[in-house]
Every structure is written in structure tokens, then in C-alpha cells.
Amino acid sequence: MNKVNIVYYSFTGNTLRMVKAFEKGLQEANVPFKSYSVVELKDDNEAFNCEILALASPANQTEEIEKNYFQPFMKRNAEKFKDKKIYLFGTFGWGGGKFMSSWIKQVEELGAKIVELPMACKGSPNSETKEKLTNMAKKIATM
Ligand SMILES: Cc1cc2nc3c(=O)[nH]c(=O)nc-3n(C[C@H](O)[C@H](O)[C@H](O)COP(=O)(O)O)c2cc1C
Numbered sequence: 001m002n003k004v005n006i007v008y009y010s011f012t013g014n015t016l017r018m019v020k021a022f023e024k025g026l027q028e029a030n031v032p033f034k035s036y037s038v039v040e041l042k043d044d045n046e047a048f049n050c051e052i053l054a055l056a057s058p059a060n061q062t063e064e065i066e067k068n069y070f071q072p073f074m075k076r077n078a079e080k081f082k083d084k085k086i087y088l089f090g091t092f093g094w095g096g097g098k099f100m101s102s103w104i105k106q107v108e109e110l111g112a113k114i115v116e117l118p119m120a121c122k123g124s125p126n127s128e129t130k131e132k133l134t135n136m137a138k139k140i141a142t143m
Pocket residue numbers: 009010011012013014015016058059060061062063064091092093094095096097099122123124
């Protein structure tokens with residue numbers, strides 16, 4: 001059983017709906033977890049205090065992760081990603097999920113290990129996507 005923490009950003013709620021589906025899987029797997037909005041996060045070490053850290057962001061200007069909170073989070077914690085097990089997911093509008101490819105690259109260049117195939121969906125996740133995420137969370141929790 002893995003302790004899985006989640007750090008997320010969501011402005012209009014699409015990414016948060018993905019987070020809720022992911023949390024459902026963790027609850028069903030009966031593993032300890034904590035979710036942190038990156039906007040309210042006070043202690044980065046607390047978020048990193050887990051076996052697997054899930055990160056969730058929408059695409060923001062020019063195919064990046066969210067700019068004002070998530071990009072600074074990545075930057076100030078760069079050294080903490082070395083050998084860290086990470087799972088990535090998020091939502092996008094019009095870019096076809098290009099932001100996710102850059103994020104994967106960034107995380108891998110920092111030395112992290114992406115534990116499962118990331119998930120990105122357009123707009124609000126439908127029930128199929130939510131179910132996939134719930135199952136993914138269960139898999140990650142018990143891997
Ligand atoms: C300021 C702003 C910038 C955005 N930039 C992009 C972008 O570069 N590529 C893209 O595919 N979607 C972009 N979007 C769309 C959001 O990624 C999409 O609506 C997402 O689902 C919002 O997630 P949230 O509801 O969790 O905030 C942008 C939206 C806003 C408001």
C-alpha cells in the first residue's frame with residue numbers, strides 16, 4: 001500500500017472533477033492520502049511526504065501547466081523530484097493535451113519516475129474518464 005498525495009490546481013472545476021475521481025479510487029483502495037490545492041499549499045514538504053505524488057493541472061497559456069501557482073511549485077521544488085514517484089493528470093481546452101507532453105518531459109528531466117501513463121482530457125471529464133482515473137488510483141495505491 002502506498003501513501004499517495006495529490007497537489008492540484010483548478011479554476012473552473014474541470015481538473016477538480018478529475019481529482020475527485022482519483023480520490024474515490026484511493027478511498028476504495030483504503031490507502032492514506034491527502035489532497036492539496038497548490039494555491040493554498042503552505043508546506044511543500046508535507047505534500048512530498050508520500051510514496052507517490054499525483055499532480056493535476058489544467059493547460060494554461062501557450063501549452064504549459066498553470067502559470068501563477070503550479071509553475072512556481074515545480075520550480076521551487078525542483079530538487080525534490082529526483083527519484084520521486086509521480087503521477088500526472090489534467091485537463092485542457094483547445095490544445096489537444098500538448099501541455100502534458102511538456103510536463104512529462106519536465107518531470108523526467110528533474111529525475112522523477114512517472115509511475116503510470118498520464119491522463120489528460122478535454123474540458124470536464126466524462127464518466128468513462130472518471131472511471132479510468134478511479135481505477136488508475138487504485139492501481140497506483142497498490143502497486
Ligand atoms: C487563461 C487560460 C489559458 C488557457 N490556456 C490553454 C492552453 O494553452 N491550451 C489548452 O488546451 N487549453 C487552455 N485553456 C483551457 C483550460 O485548460 C481548460 O478549460 C481546463 O479544463 C480548465 O481547467 P479547470 O476547470 O480545472 O480550471 C486555458 C484556459 C484559461 C482560462
